[in-house]
Amino acid sequence: MTLVDVINLFDTDERCRELLVRLRWPNGVECPRCKMPAVELATAKQLFYCKGCDYQFSVTSGTIFNDSHLPLQKWFLATLLLCESRKGHSANQMKRELGVSYKTAWYLCHRIRYAMTEVHKMLDGTIEVDETYIGGKQRGKGVAYGKQQKEVVIGIIKRNGELKFIHVKEGTSAAIREVMEQHVSEDVDVIVTDESVLYASGLPKAQVSKRKAVNHKAAEYVRYENGFMVTTNTVESAFSLFKRGIVGAWHRVSPKHLAAYLNEMTFRFNRRKSHTLFLDTLRHMVTAPVLTFERLTA
Ligand SMILES: [Zn+2]
Incomplete structure (x- = not known):
């Protein structure tokens, strides 16, 4: 059309x-x-x-x-x-x-x-999870202080499958646990995250053993384990696309409407083909x- x-x-x-x-x-x-x-x-x-x-x-x-x-x-x-x-x-x-x-x-x-808005579906298979911080002005030098003024979005993508963005109140282990329980099936095969302690302590019990972590702090972005690609690059590209939308088209997204913009982006992304x-x-x-x-x- x-x-x-x-x-x-x-x-x-x-x-x-x-x-x-x-x-x-x-x-x-x-x-x-x-x-x-x-x-x-x-x-x-x-x-x-x-x-x-x-x-x-x-x-x-x-x-x-x-x-x-x-x-x-x-x-x-x-x-x-x-x-x-x-x-x-x-x-x-x-x-x-x-x-x-x-x-x-x-x-x-x-x-x-x-x-x-998508119909809710639990994700399984191989998924990547990451969090990002959107909007707000980063004042002062402390990263933690800067992050506090930003909105936290958790991204989950099934490789070769659906993408979800979830706006949460704060980037804590508790928030990760809630999101993972609500959106990721217990039967999931592999969960790839970065080395952040948020995931080590935040993943629900049934999912902890499925986790593989890529070590961004050690400048590791892709690692191969018996042919399996340990990386969160797919979900990170989706975050970049969303952020380009904010810079290029929406300019400023208020916290109140952020979830709606996230829905729009994932709805379109999931139907891009x-x-x-x-x-x-x-x-x-x-x-x-x-x-x-x-x-x-x-
Ligand atoms: Zn009637």
Whole structure:
């Protein structure tokens, strides 16, 4: 899908809605309230009616499109732009590209970003885990002091598989343990980390024996053990990509919205070889719950 495709194929609200209907209800339109099959109102084609609970609705009712007065084509264009930006897309860029206000562009980006959330899955196989520190100003010389003002993100990647970024309150063993219990299966084969004591003391009991550590302090970045590559380079590259997004597109990411930016980046990263990223994103947008402006800015 290219911008030209979106402009040609989805030139009217009606055409956009037809696609959204297929994505939201692949097995036929059903009532969002009572889940009964619904009928299309003959008088107004874009509306559906449920005889079960007397509810009238459209394909965007109860979705993140709710209450938006923007033409759906602009939504589609914004979605494609976010899908295509490997290193992120700023609200300012989008404002210029779509000819909308900054506030509208910002809200649009956030709503789409909000829909870019993965279904939770435990990772297994060979994984790499690392932590990074984002944002904040590093004042003073003490590293510990500098780190305290930054946001901590734990990255976990399954080699040849899924990437997850998790924003945690602080970089402690306890935080590592919680994240690993929630995201990594006990059946994991190998966990590669650096030499940090965070992992030696933080990994859950069932995972400790699976750990292999690369010694960054000794300037070791890759080590081979019987043909196995002990390295955290894969997860570190993913961190760099995210940080380039902050520098190049987002500029400043507030702690409140950091998780949403992390989701956007991993959602896109995990589908980087997929031809259905755009459709996947639109599907999430008609199936994710409503995000109100009040909640977004609360
Ligand atoms: Zn109903």
